[in-house]
Amino acid sequence: MHKKLVILSVIAVTISMLSCSNSKKTEIQMDEDATSKSYQGNPITHEFDEQIDALISQMTLEEKTGMLHGTSMFSTAGLERLGVPELKMADGPLGVREEISRDSWAPAGSDDDFATYYPAGGGLSATWNTELAYTFGFSVGEETRARDKDVLLSPAINIIRTPLGGRTYEYFTEDPFLNKKLTVPFVVGMQENDVAVCVKHYAANNQETNRDFVDVQIDERTLREIYLPAFKDAVVEAKAYSMMGAYNKFRAEYLCENSYMLNEVLRDEWGFEGIVISDWNAVHTSVKSLRSGLDIEMGTPKPFNEFYLADPLIDSVKVGKISEAEIDVHVKRILQLMHTVKRMGSEDRKTGSINTEAHFKDAYNIAKESVVLLKNSNDLLPINTSGINSIAVIGNNAMKKNALGGFGAGVKTKREVTPLEGLQNRLPESVTINYAEGYLERYAPKKKGAVGQVAEVGEVTQEQLTTIDELDPKMLEEAINAAKNSDMAVIFAGSNRDFETEASDRADLELPFGQVELIEEVLKVNPNTIVVMIGGAPFDLGTIKQKSSALVWSWFNGSEGGNALADVLLGNVNPSGKLPWTMPKKLEDSPAHATNSFPGDMSVSYDEGLLVGYRWFDTKNVEPLYPFGYGLSYSTFDIKNVQVEKEDYTKSETIYVTLDVENIGEYDGKEVVQLYVSKPNSEVERATQELKGFKKVLVEKGQTKTVTLELPVKELAYYHLEQKSWTIESGNYSLKIGNSSRDIKNELNINIK
Missing domain, CATH: 3.20.20.300 (Glycoside hydrolase, family 3, N-terminal domain)
Known part of the structure; x- marks a missing residue:
């Protein structure tokens, strides 16, 4: 839709x-341990009050x-x-x-x-x-x-x-x-x-x-x-x-x-x-x-x-x-x-910079750590270019640009590297790229429905469109031939910013434009096919997960997105992205839909309450397709030696959780250590577990790095309705360390006095 x-x-x-x-890197040091650091700005000073009052008196x-x-x-x-x-x-x-x-x-x-x-x-x-x-x-x-x-x-x-x-x-x-x-x-x-x-x-x-x-x-x-x-x-x-x-x-x-x-x-x-x-x-x-x-x-x-x-x-x-x-x-x-912000004639106001290589590098650095490896069962990834002469690159998304599009704010940019361009930039000249578009991004005119309908905004008449999901036979044949005649294939599928857009919610989790059929047909003729999804929100990938050997998730990833994605596929960058949301097997598994409380009409009641996202899936024992916090690596990490300084804490203290992360694989890489907390036998309703700490850490192959997670006890508080304040419940808590909400490696208990 x-x-x-x-x-x-x-x-x-x-x-x-x-x-x-005056310095981007020295004045505020960002701690990757996102458990407790407080980045305090200076409180507002009112040194301008007298000057402002004088101005207002003249208006x-x-x-x-x-x-x-x-x-x-x-x-x-x-x-x-x-x-x-x-x-x-x-x-x-x-x-x-x-x-x-x-x-x-x-x-x-x-x-x-x-x-x-x-x-x-x-x-x-x-x-x-x-x-x-x-x-x-x-x-x-x-x-x-x-x-x-x-x-x-x-x-x-x-x-x-x-x-x-x-x-x-x-x-x-x-x-x-x-x-x-x-x-x-x-x-x-x-x-x-x-x-x-x-x-x-x-x-x-x-x-x-x-x-x-x-x-x-x-x-x-x-x-x-x-x-x-x-x-x-x-x-x-x-x-x-x-x-x-x-x-x-x-x-x-x-x-x-x-x-x-x-x-x-x-x-x-x-x-x-x-x-x-x-x-x-x-x-x-x-x-x-x-x-x-x-x-x-x-x-x-x-x-x-x-x-x-x-x-x-x-x-x-x-x-x-x-x-x-x-x-x-x-x-x-x-x-x-x-x-x-020094708008009132200050001479020392910063002037800034724009369209610089430094900023493109910033965009690249974010993009390269965002790519999520979902599946890699036959080690198709990273691509070994020494063993191939040709690659079929298939999919409209290989060339789709997303800086502009849809309804909402975009960016007019001089640089947006597409996935195809990224591979062209990174692959050796000895490897031939056989490109086929595979599917067309097509829409049919008006089709009214409850989901996606938005009230008129001013004089703007909003038109709801629906996708055309039949494949063009000639384009399908071109994609199949490209895959047949190549050593391996990479399909760039998913979504774009015309399909995912402000002012309209999607109707379902289905991939648009006939992409599932395209992927299935390509996999039949070339099992050495990597499927790369580009999008911003979950889709139904059940069939693709089952039939493909390699599945990657990328995003609307900026000016350098294509280069960053190519570097991940080729192993120049070890993927370290983790899903920031739960990917359900079917829409009805998600809490707002399981409770029939989306989208409402004139009103909407959030009937799932506290159980948003993974909280619902974990508490209700609903198996997701891919869980919150999930993401693989080309390497393997072992999380061990998890410990705390003591077992008993007061409500004003901070819990320090230390652990070792060992890279037992063949690639240097980054792992995200995640800390979830459970409160058994709580006096109030709680989710089975809640994220309360995380840290991303670089560990070279064969090396071990010690990590400390800081968990202020105040983070364990719940909002007390009668007292209208935050309350820390005394008693036993379970601290769970893992690398996703469904992959807990270690667990230990502490007591809050």
Whole structure:
């Protein structure tokens, strides 16, 4: 299922002083042990208060409200007579978006708005590497400044609740712990460049179907333990400067006018001093939205002066529905942000850089650690080029580019290496590549259905498309002949950013465009076939897993994605990616679908509660196709000598788990050690196990490396509904060490007093 739409966006700004660094590598050292490190930014200083108050006192009501809403597609009004510039924003989960027209989504036609295309969120999360999260943030932060932007609408960190999610490719993971441990260094890295992140989409924005109005119902404990941790740590630890309010409702109130979420939780509990910016066209009231905690309204569907925080807000002040002093509070927040990112004429503001080889290298480094080896039963991988003369490369995805496409923010880039180009770059000249496209990416016109239907956004009419899944006989024959006449074959299958897209959820887990049939036919004529899936969300790979000997998962992986993938296939890089979500055998096994609580209609109830992702599969004893945290290597690792310092801990202590990782294989490689925790006989409902620590470690062949995982006892807390606070239950806990949620190597017990 597919939708072609016009683009929506988001924006944000916020305020908090973070220590500014002149060095990418020395000022903040990212610890790969994502169990306990706290990346504290400096708290906001109010040294600009007097200057800001003086500015506000000179502004007219009209000038003030001009700062509270978009006056172009991606900026708010400046005030030249008082030296206040526009606040400039850009979309950016995959990199800094191209320039568009001030009053429409049409490209501006600039020749200086090329940018690095970075791996999508799925790729970053599959690295399980917090250092690379920092690298991504810092690198894209430099590009944001080079484009003279103040706010980048990134990162997108919503929990992956369903494998059908249209933005699963863009989000990080199904697990709140992994989510927050990637989010914090990303935010820190970006904001070191005198630019604000806009963390999105706050909150409970976990489906595209009916996203503009669906009322999400989540119990409080599930909200706190699953859907809020990454947002909280972005504020409390990383000092995020801005947050984006989501489209949907939460407990009957739109999230851009939800005082509980924006005032009570975000500001009062977490101490957020930044700015809340609406998603585009996500505002529905003037006075209520402002009083509920919104600061800036952005959107597209009508003249800018008709926005709720434009002329209607002025009218509300004039008739006494809201005071001008209340307007001043929000204007002051925006001006504080502008001072914080040195927008107000500072001479020492960072200038950034863009389209550099260093940034392409950053994209490559993320991509190469994201590739997940799912199966390698006959040692087809890595490809031994000394034993072959020809390779058949098959599949539309071998040449498909994903920097642009679909509905949502892409990147205008000068470099996107495709998988075919990557193999051409890396294979020796002695190896002949026989390419056949194999299948066509084709869609049929309108086909209405419940899943994937999205409400109208402004004046945009949204058309739902469905795929054409019959193979072209001639193209199938070409693919079979290429495979027959080659020593081995590599099929590049899966998805793309036209099929997986913002504003539309998929209808099912089926591979589109007849790809399963294509793969089966090629395997019949050449069993030496490697299947490489490129996508952002799970598919039904049961048949392919059964019939193929080698199966690899890659992502929408950025400017250097093709080179990184080729290096993994050829053994120049040992695969070290781990799945950031569970791949089910069938859709009905996933919790939101097992409980028939997706997608809802006017409202959706998260009936699976705490049991999201692997928590459901492990607790309900449902066998996944591939589990959370899964990923093979060309080498073999032995995890042994697991121990803790003692058996008893108080609630204020930190548990240090030490272990040895031995590489007993033939290749240097990286392993991700994962720590899961269980609480037997708990007084409250809990999942069978929960991720509470991980560390990615490089171990050379034949060597052993000692690893220490830090687990603060406070991470064992659950949210107590009656007390409205986090509570650590006393008693015995089981600590489980493994390399996926279903491959536990060692287990030991500790006691919390």
